[in-house]
Amino acid sequence: MNTALEHQAEARAHWSLVAAALLATYMQAVNISIPNAAVLHVQGGLSMTDDEIGWVFSSYIAAGAIVMPLTHWLAGRFGRKKVFLVSLAIFSVGLILDTLAKTPLQFVSARILQGAASGTLAPLSMAILLHELPPLRHGRIGVAWSVTSLLGILSGPAMGGWLGEYLGWHAIFYVSFPMAAFIAVAMGCYLKEKKLHKREHFDFFGWMTFSIGIAGLQMMLDRGERMEWFASPEIWVEAIASIIGFYLFIVHVCTRSEHFLHKALFTNCNYGVATVMFFAFGFVLLPTLALTSPMLEELLGYPADTAGYITIPRGVALLAALLLTWRAPTKFDNRLLIIVGLTLVAYGNWRMLGYSPLMDWWPVVAAGAIQGAGLGMLMPALTRAAFSTLEPQFRAEGTVLFNLSRLYGSTIGIAVVQIYFYSNTQSMHLALANNLRPYRIGGDALSGQALALMNELVTGQAAVVAVIGQFKLLMIAMLIVSPLVLLLRKPRPGLVPGVAK
Structure with missing residues (x-):
């Protein structure tokens, strides 16, 4: 008992x-x-x-x-x-x-x-x-x-x-x-x-210099637009801190035998290539969410709950594709799955270039689902590629760096799309406003209220164009890393933990 x-x-x-x-x-x-x-x-x-x-x-x-x-x-x-x-x-x-x-x-x-x-x-x-x-x-x-x-x-x-x-x-x-x-x-x-x-x-010096490099870069990207970039002493300080941090970290890696990221991680071709591509995965994953919901609410007029619901099909497609890809037999060439995933992500972002203020919710759902399916295929496929040729004793450190690459990709991606969004909004507003003549329309002088309404319409149109430009930026980022798949070697199934046989 x-x-x-x-x-x-x-x-x-x-x-x-x-x-x-x-x-x-x-x-x-x-x-x-x-x-x-x-x-x-x-x-x-x-x-x-x-x-x-x-x-x-x-x-x-x-x-x-x-x-x-x-x-x-x-x-x-x-x-x-x-x-x-x-x-x-x-x-x-x-x-x-x-x-x-x-x-x-x-x-x-x-x-x-x-x-x-x-x-x-x-x-x-x-x-x-x-x-x-x-x-x-x-x-x-x-x-x-x-x-x-x-x-x-x-x-x-x-x-x-x-x-x-x-x-x-x-x-x-x-x-x-x-x-x-x-x-x-x-x-x-x-x-x-x-x-x-x-x-x-624990290699505190390596961790500290790497963190200073990342933090300095992140602060510079986040604060640059507000501080008018290198016209501000703050941005100079952050840029210099980032450069010094990365320089010291690289020197530390090259001159010391032990540090918190082993040299073998940087010399393994499959792992290095897959990590770079996983950075691009993160660069697309969260910035797409960061752009889509504000676009639906602020530019298309959807309430917050509806804007959230419209993102659900993207998540469902991503998780379904991830589970199916993870169950793919190891005899199947993993590089083909990566190619298909990259193609779907690029195609999904290409469809986003057709967004318009006159559209309903369907184009957002369709493009998001296609992109989500591609991202869902990429995550397990890149994981297999990264660890297929990496020796077991390096997996712990390898897992840390691999996951960090996705996180850094997301946070830097969000900062980059924010920078280009506001910069493009301003430039497009100027371009569209140059075609307007605020003095008389139809013989009647425009009132202050009419001018404000016209400015609001121009700002809305400029913001839509700018958002589409950011989706184009995400598509280009994925296209840039796509040729790297040619550098991957076929994985050895016995080395990859957790892969379906």
Whole structure:
């Protein structure tokens, strides 16, 4: 009797930890995109200017990407349970500060805190899942973890749009509190502490220089438009910091035998090429969401909830294609899947070039679904390509850099499309306004109200043209990396964990 009760208790603890780890993965991912469809409500509530909107997303992603490489060292030094629970507490504090923010600076600071905490939650959740499940199920749990993470990113706009429209923008953060509470209880009660008996060395200098390079570049891209680029001393400081950071990191990699990213990662052709292409994957994945929802709301007049619903088919197509591609037999040439995925993404973005103020919702759904299917094929196919020729001892570091490339691709992509959007809007506004004569139309002088209405129409048309230009930029980015598929070698199935046989 006691044995049966013990088995029941162990099973309860086991499945509670699995559920909590997957829920933590979903929670940190959904908070990337949940402000997307509600961004106009956030903007109005905090008096944000248009060029500050991108910070809502890039601050969260960039902070998480900088902290993520520290996860393994922190868990070994202080224990995975302690680090996980502290990260969860900091994440929850970030949620509270999001709802209390009264200014854009306060809100972005809260997002940075929240994003930094998410940088350890995701990899620790994966580590807990791998520890709780037998090795034979590691392949499937890898797929489940990836699907859960993408489901969070892709369901965020629909959830945030509905909450923002009917309950106010603060509700998009309230929804995470019950999830955080369940995760805290499950991990606090059932997760056993685990530390390394021997403290591992961590390359803080390499991590610091790499982070300074990335942070400087991100700040320069985010602040450049507002500060009039190199007319501002701030932009010069950020640019110089980025250059020095990357220079020191490259010198460090070339001259030291040990650092937090092993040299073998940079000399492996398949891994290097796939990582560059995964950067382009991230460059398209989130910036498309960052452009689509504001376009639907601000330019086409859809309410926030409808704008969120219209993004759902893209997510469904992405997840369906991901699952089907992951189940593809290993004897099938993986490079063909990459080519098909690239083609679908480029074609989906090409269809976006036909967007018009007169269209209904169908072109957005069709183009998004096609692009989503292509992205869904690329994620598992590029993962196979990256790890097919990489030796097992380098997989841990390889996984960190591979995931960082997607995160950095997304955050830099958001910054780049924001820059070109506002720059193109201004230039198109000037080009269209040059064809107008504000003095007389039909013999009658235009009133101030009529001039304001005309200016609003011109601004709307210029914004539509600018948005289409950004979709073109995303298409070009994918076309640029497409020839790299020719450099990939056919994967060796035995080296890739979690690939369907």
